[in-house]
Amino acid sequence: MRAYKAAVSLSARLGGNEKARQWLEGRENVWEGLAAAFPGDRPVIWVHAASLGEFEQGRPVMEALRRQYPGYRLLLTFFSPSGYNVRKNYDGADHVCYLPLDTAANAQRFLGLVNPAMAIFIKYEFWYHYLAALHARAVPVLLISGIFRHGQVFFRWYGGLFRQLLRQMDHLFVQNEISLHMLRDIGIGPEQASLAGDTRFDRVWALRMQPQALPVIEKFLDSREVLVAGSTWPDDEKMLAAWWNDGGRQRRQLILAPHETEEGHIRAIEAAFPGAIRYSALAAGQAGPGDVLIIDNVGMLSALYRYSHVSYVGGGFGKAGIHNLLEPATYGKPVVIGPVFHQFHEAVELVQIRGALVVQDEATFRERMDALEDAYYYEQTAEIAGRYVEEHQGATGRIMLYIQEKRFLTRE
Template structure:
């Protein structure tokens, strides 16, 4: 990266951090982002032993952690004496997994500056660094390469709209060469990388398939959900945002007598939970405070707890996955693995699994109340054999973790 681009990058990083700092005055998530990084290098100096080396896994947030988790656990099983450091960029990922038993240490990733990267890498002395999906931090990758520490990117996807493939994208293409190897989800990404001269990449698939398959084999029993569903049909709306909830609200209230409905919002702040309760009023009850009588008679259950969604899907007869009216849909595989039809909003084009399931006819994209009703009625009347379509798809796609582990065995 030449001086001009590096100057812009460093300026952009500092402006971003300053913006988050300002937002932290009123935004709780931004405040956690800032507070979690205060004095982080000094805290690490107190914990890390200069004679120890770590294998470093980095995830942006919760979704990427679930994507990387099968590899973390397979790595630990294969090399139990190797210490594991897990870092997050987002507060939501860190807060949920800061006590994750599969890692020896869990930290926020410091802001990507040359000084932070040098101190961070010097402290942890990683034998190996593994980044999940969309993490291209210039200074950290540069420091790893200079220290001759292998850096891998797993479950990555690339699109022609990204900076790497623009006429002015040369500095960003150079960042890709700082990885020793890139493991991709699909052949389209491989072809794009080949078009810009990146050859150190292979198609291994998406490790999320391995993770959701693991969950489906040993799903957690949730008595509250069992009691709520009873003998009826259950619709689960997972990782919803306000735009999703506005779309779903009419459907939920109109069909409250024939189906039971579980709503699992992506954000469970007190303000948002109160908004949901006001929207559904006397028809709804919160997961954390529901009585046996309420579970039996209320048609809508609002889940005000984290970490339950992947297990809740096992009880569903149909699911809606949120995010499709914003930046992009959340994890549809967590629902699909249980053999149920899935619905989601229109912003799904970055996700190969969504396009695949649409082609198979086991999913549908909705963009208003009319299409939601149309596909809800269509999927409600599908024969039992239809349930195997999504489950078989997930089963056929798993195996990425094993492929990556073969590579790690060669370099470790």
């Protein structure tokens, strides 16, 4: 951990890495903020998310806890700047901050200040010292929307120490059967691990049921069909630009929300799409109607997808794979993705049932978009996508029922 911090410091100070700088600066006043936020007058529920995606995954559970246990304060911690910067003012928590580095001293100091009645970790982030300290204090610890894969340290011959960490957690709610079987193979039985599903389905379904209006977007739109391309990377944008500038723009508008919104990246997108306007300029009244709108902020994509006729989810041409395709699917719209998606089980399932369409390059992207011009094919694909999300709700209710049955939070 100390070596990691040193590497981040070098990246920030010598390499000019903005995220590294934010990672360091964001932790400078963590202790003072925690001491002021939790004076000890009310019990605390601690929820930890790695980044923005995990926050959205845990949000339905946090909101359910707020409704059902109003006597508890809620602490939300992040590891990554990309999560903290967007949700540092989240009003569903009493305090939002970075998680101090995982050392034995930090874990003891953190728990001494917060004194949580229960801790929830979302999907992954198994910090050794924090989990060991929570176990020593007999604090109930849950993993929600967990997912496990071969190659993780828990399933290696040398992973005994980390397997013990899992066994010390009160319950692991996993997303799929594969994860459950892997846990069974290392001796974690049904009393400690169960299939609850993915809380993201509850979150994205709520987006559909309670849609958020975006007046600036509505100002931009006209009667043409809209392609919303979300969480795009340069490879995605290169493919989209080739298609768009070679006839794809006919009868369409394009809204492009890149994963990274640094100035250099936005300028590169503007060069690839001549005449494109920025969201910030449109919102400020400095730009009029157009064909291409670039979203130069972070945090509105989940609400943006509902305005699409077809959605494209980026990341599928990189090693990490696609970003969240459930957000566009929940609105009952066809979803197009790149070829790297097999590590995401919801993507695999949606592709198998033909609710998501895979492309390998500009030519196959053109084929998919042309195919969706057929009204029957379009409606079938859209219906499958929306129905898939609707049928996979319920993880939040299963988790809340367990918390109630175990009486982890008895002070309301």
